[in-house]
Amino acid sequence: MSLSVKHLLGIKELNKTDIETIFRTADNFKQVLQRPIKKVPALRDTTIANIFFENSTRTRISFELAEKRLSADTINFAASGSSVSKGETLIDTVKNILSMKVDMVVMRHAASGAPWFLSKHIDASIINAGDGVNEHPTQALLDAFSMRERLGDLKGKRVAIIGDIMHSRVALSNIFCLNKLGAEVMVAGPPTLIPKHIESLGVKQTYDINKALQWCDVANVLRIQLERQNKPLFSTLREYALYYGINKTMLDAIQKEILVMHPGPINRGVELSSDAADSSQSIILDQVENGVAIRMAVIYLLSGKRETME
Amino acid sequence: MKTLLDSQQLNITLQRLAHELIENHLDFSDTVIIGLQPRGIWLSDKIVSQLKTIIPHATITYGKLDITFYRDDVHQEGALLVPAQTDIPFSVENKKVILIDDVLHTGRTVRAAMDALLDFGRPGNVELLVLIDRHYSRELPIQADYIGMVVDTIISQKVKVNWKEQHKKDEVLLID
Numbered sequence: 289m290s291l292s293v294k295h296l297l298g299i300k301e302l303n304k305t306d307i308e309t310i311f312r313t314a315d316n317f318k319q320v321l322q323r324p325i326k327k328v329p330a331l332r333d334t335t336i337a338n339i340f341f342e343n344s345t346r347t348r349i350s351f352e353l354a355e356k357r358l359s360a361d362t363i364n365f366a367a368s369g370s371s372v373s374k375g376e377t378l379i380d381t382v383k384n385i386l387s388m389k390v391d392m393v394v395m396r397h398a399a400s401g402a403p404w405f406l407s408k409h410i411d412a413s414i415i416n417a418g419d420g421v422n423e424h425p426t427q428a429l430l431d432a433f434s435m436r437e438r439l440g441d442l443k444g445k446r447v448a449i450i451g452d453i454m455h456s457r458v459a460l461s462n463i464f465c466l467n468k469l470g471a472e473v474m475v476a477g478p479p480t481l482i483p484k485h486i487e488s489l490g491v492k493q494t495y496d497i498n499k500a501l502q503w504c505d506v507a508n509v510l511r512i513q514l515e516r517q518n519k520p521l522f523s524t525l526r527e528y529a530l531y532y533g534i535n536k537t538m539l540d541a542i543q544k545e546i547l548v549m550h551p552g553p554i555n556r557g558v559e560l561s562s563d564a565a566d567s568s569q570s571i572i573l574d575q576v577e578n579g580v581a582i583r584m585a586v587i588y589l590l591s592g593k594r595e596t597m598e
Numbered sequence: 599m600k601t602l603l604d605s606q607q608l609n610i611t612l613q614r615l616a617h618e619l620i621e622n623h624l625d626f627s628d629t630v631i632i633g634l635q636p637r638g639i640w641l642s643d644k645i646v647s648q649l650k651t652i653i654p655h656a657t658i659t660y661g662k663l664d665i666t667f668y669r670d671d672v673h674q675e676g677a678l679l680v681p682a683q684t685d686i687p688f689s690v691e692n693k694k695v696i697l698i699d700d701v702l703h704t705g706r707t708v709r710a711a712m713d714a715l716l717d718f719g720r721p722g723n724v725e726l727l728v729l730i731d732r733h734y735s736r737e738l739p740i741q742a743d744y745i746g747m748v749v750d751t752i753i754s755q756k757v758k759v760n761w762k763e764q765h766k767k768d769e770v771l772l773i774d
Contacts, residue, residue, distance in 0.1 A: 316664070316681040325717040328667035358667075591673065 290592045295414040297403045298423035299464035307468060311433055313585035314578070321357065321581060331360040334591055336392045337385050340417070341367040341378075344396055346552050346576060347417050347426070351394050354583035363390070378402065379409050386412055392590065395419075400457075413590045421455050421516060427551050428461035430582040432469060434575045435506055438547055443470035448500040450476045450534065451510035451559050454483050455517060458510060458551045463489050476500035478532055480521040481512075497532055501542050508549040509534055509560050525558050535561035539569060547571055602730070602749060602757070603770040611746040615727060616648035618744050619696065625656045628722075629694040634711050635664040635682035638699035640761045641729050645698060661686035663697075668710035684714075691719040696744075700759045702728040705740035730757050730770060 291306045299307075320328055336355050340348055348364070355362045365385065367373075372381060382393060392413045395403055400420030407414050418424040432442060439445055447466050453459045453475045466473050467490055474492040475482055476499070486493055494500050501507060512528060522528050539548065548560070548570045556562050565572060603611060623629045626649070633642025639662055646660050666681040697711055708726060715721065727744035732751045749772065751757065756773040760766075 313681060316666075316684070319684055320667070323717055324719060327717070329713065330667040330669075330672050333673060588667075 291589050294590070295403070295407050295416075296425050296586050296590060297407060297414065297416050299425045299428050299461045299468070300423070302425075302468070304468050307429065307432070307465065310429055310582065310585045310589060311436065313589060314429075314433055314581040317357075317584040317588075318578065318581040320584075321577075327357050327359060329359045330588060331355075331358040331591055334358075334360040334392065335363070335390045336360050336394060336587065337363050337365060337382075337390045338417075339365045339382065339385065339393055339395045341372070341395070341397045341402075342418065344417070346579065347396065347424075350576070350579040351415075351417060351426075351583050354580050354587060357580065358584055358587060360392075360587070378406065382406060382410055386410055392587065415586060415590065418457055420457065421460075422457050423461045423464075424457040424551075425461050425465075426579070426583055426586060427458050428465040429586070430575055430579045431458075431462055431508060431549060431551070432465050432471075433582055434549065434571055434578050435471075435547065437574070437578070438571060439505060441470075442466065445471045445506065446474070446504045447471050447506045447508060448474045448476055448504035449508045449510065450497060450500060451532065452481045452512045452517075453477055453486065453510070454481045454521075455513040456510045458508075462508060463491055467491075474500055474503055478522055478528070497534065498538065498541075501534070501538060501546065504546055505544075506547045506549060507534065508551075510551065511553065511555055512558060525555075529558050533557070533559055533561060534564050536563035536567055539564055539567065545569055549575060552576070599774065600772045601769055602772050603747060605762075605768040608768045608770060611729070612644050612648055615729075615744055615746055616645055616652060619645070619649065619727070620653060622725075623694065623696075625653070626658050627656075628692075629696060630659040630661065630688060630690060631696045631698060632661045632663050632686065632690075632715065634697060634699040634707065635662055635684070637701075637759065640764065641700045641759070642698040644761075645727070659688050659693075661688065663711060663714055665707060665710040665714045668714045670706060670710065686718055689719055690715065690721045692722045695721040695724045696727055697724060698727045700728065701730045701732060701757050702726070702740070702742050702745075703732045703735055703757075705736045705738035708740050709738050729759060732757060 293301050338351055352362055394415045394417050396417040397419050400422035402419050403414050403416040416425055449459050463473050476494045476497055479495055550572050554560055554565055633639045646658055649658055662685045664682045664684045725743040728742045729746040731742055731745045731748045733748050758771045760769050762768045
């Protein structure tokens with residue numbers, strides 16, 4: 289049992305069997321996390337560097353916890369306060385860290401494609417924890433895992449991804465992941481935040497949030513990524529909330545009970561109102577909980593790839 | 599290839615093992631039985647059903663343990679092993695635990711199983727039941743408390759335990 293890839297750079301490179309292997313392994317780790325001692329000694333001999341060139345709360349904590357639950361040694365690196373500000377290049381930074389005998393790198397970077405670039409220059413396995421507006425594979429895996437937990441097999445299930453599709457790496461990874469698992473995907477949001485030609489990825493699109501909610505079994509709501517928008521794409525947050533925000537009244541108005549997800553951090557009252565985010569339909573905290581099990585599975589499965597590299 | 603136990607002998611051995619357990623544990627009120635995934639489960643299922651036939655009034659607490667994440671060779675073999683289900687829906691705190699596996703060979707699986715077990719709590723004591731004890735091939739100081747059969751083997755030989763449900767026939771084979 290192992291994955292077809294040496295790195296987890298994006299969902300694009302994975303096949304369906306890989307995703308299912310990750311889920312099956314995550315099922316086991318989820319069970320481990322419910323024990324009195326939530327830790328296994330599997331990766332006692334592994335050292336992992338968490339290299340974050342961009343801010344993160346959930347992902348960084350989740351990765352670090354996953355590593356510790358596997359008994360790996362971890363080192364954390366944040367770009368601010370490091371030699372990056374003195375002008376060191378990405379490859380130099382990582383090569384220096386790896387020369388201290390590190391086996392695996394978890395990296396987040398603001399530049400799309402940074403982990404692919406790095407993988408051409410270093411031997412260690414790389415896990416992409418988010419690169420620019422490209423991919424965030426572990427988020428997509430934990431999203432699909434959380435849906436699977438509630439809905440069973442995702443084949444034929446309908447997932448609406450709502451909000452800032454343009455600047456979201458979560459959206460892209462989710463589209464790849466759900467397509468591979470046979471789910472149908474619709475993206476919804478303001479025209480300025482939906483990339484042109486998105487249908488070429490095999491997804492439906494709409495600018496009408498209510499239509500998307502009516503259609504779907506799961507609504508995955510995304511944050512407006514103001515930090516990545518360097519030109520005005522909508523007038524005000526208030527206007528966005530009014531036309532594209534989701535609240536409990538809208539959820540109650542549709543005939544069925546859909547699941548509400550959000551990768552976090554939520555801007556309460558913008559893309560999602562508090563009554564919707566905290567409703568019984570929301571599985572946002574399940575997503576966070578499952579994140580640790582999914583990341584343990586990915587790290588464990590990639591750790592088996594080490595021999596080939598030596 | 600040599601047959602170590604045929605179906606009839608295997609059945610007698612299972613009955614003896616079950617009786618030995620009853621001798622030491624009487625009504626199993628303080629005892630839990632844990633089979634080791636994947637292959638020990640076939641044996642532990644049989645032992646538990648024997649026990650239920652012999653002492654129908656007793657409540658047998660029975661769980662399954664997967665030790666994949668506790669192995670000491672995680673990064674030595676080419677491919678990782680598929681983890682199986684761990685199912686221990688009860689406390690092992692201060693209990694008498696009987697670990698069950700089909701073949702005791704190097705002792706490394708049992709070492710890992712003890713580590714895994716201790717992550718569920720602190721058992722009162724732990725015993726080991728195996729169907730086949732491969733003598734002279736131990737790499738760790740581990741002994742079984744209940745043994746179906748002791749065989750002297752060399753490292754290059756293999757002991758294969760077949761079960762009717764899986765392999766059409768109950769038998770234990772020694773393969774050269």
